[in-house]
Amino acid sequence: MGLARLGRRAAWRSVRQARARIVWLPAPPVANAPEPLDVLVPRGRRADIAGPWRFIRETAGVRARSVGDPPRLPVESTVLDLADARDAGEMVGLVTTAVQRRLTTVKRLRQELGQRARHRHRALLGDLLADVEAGADSPIELRYLREVERPHGLPKGKRQQSRSGLPYRTDVDYDEYGLIVELDGRAGHEGVGRFRDMDRDNRHVFVNARTLRYGSYDLVARPCGVAFQVYRALVEQGYLEAFLRCRRCIAATEADLFLA
DSSP states (O other), X not given: OHHHHHHHHHTOSSOEEOOGGXXXXXXXXXXXXXXXXXXXXXXXXXXXXXXXXXXXXXXXXXXXXXXXXXXXXXXXXXXXXXXXXXXXXHHHHXXXXXXXXXXXXXXXXXXXXXXXXXXXXXXXXXXXXXXXXXXXXXXXXXXXXXXXXTTTTOOOOEEEEEOTTOSSEEEEEEGGGTEEEXXXXXXTSSTHHHHHHHHHHHHHHTTTOEEEEEEHHHHHHXXXXXXXXXXXXXXXXXXXXXXXXXXXXXXXXXXXXXXX
């Protein structure tokens, strides 16, 4: 916070630090200060002091009030500012990371968005917040929901909930049909994490559930094939609805889908 205090003094009064570091807190939660450090100053005030910071003019009332000492933006304002400057793919990562790490909530982000007259991704953010609120709290879980489950008419799985007898949460649980789908991004699923995944898959057998496990490549390269595998597993456990073909697989045969 030393640089933030120096930046604040350089810009005199009514200055707020844009706390960009809060979005990328790794585990353990220690972050390096961003360079340059963004410092917000009221529009019309000069602040051209050389240093490792960047002064940004703001109009009063656009963002939420400052918090902390030195004064800085709330997490919600920072997330929306960063999302406004990035493409849709990066925006998904920003929002899901902030909520997953409990730095903010969907409700607070939605309230902050509602107070802004403009946002580059307003419509997309509204849809994204609804999906995160439904339990999809990482980019890979969002992709499964949007590219696999919904467009192929699969039943709605329970997300990030613990089964009785399991000391952890599962990604997608079709508990009525004894099926768990685990989604593996790179983080947490390499090295020792791979053996932990094996142990979890083994544990699922003892709570009357089979496991299907997919990575990012599966969901990007063959979402229809993933959907058909999940569908077949559900049917074997009593699911009666028909498989819905999306625009990608409208002309595919079942054999094509099974081998995809």
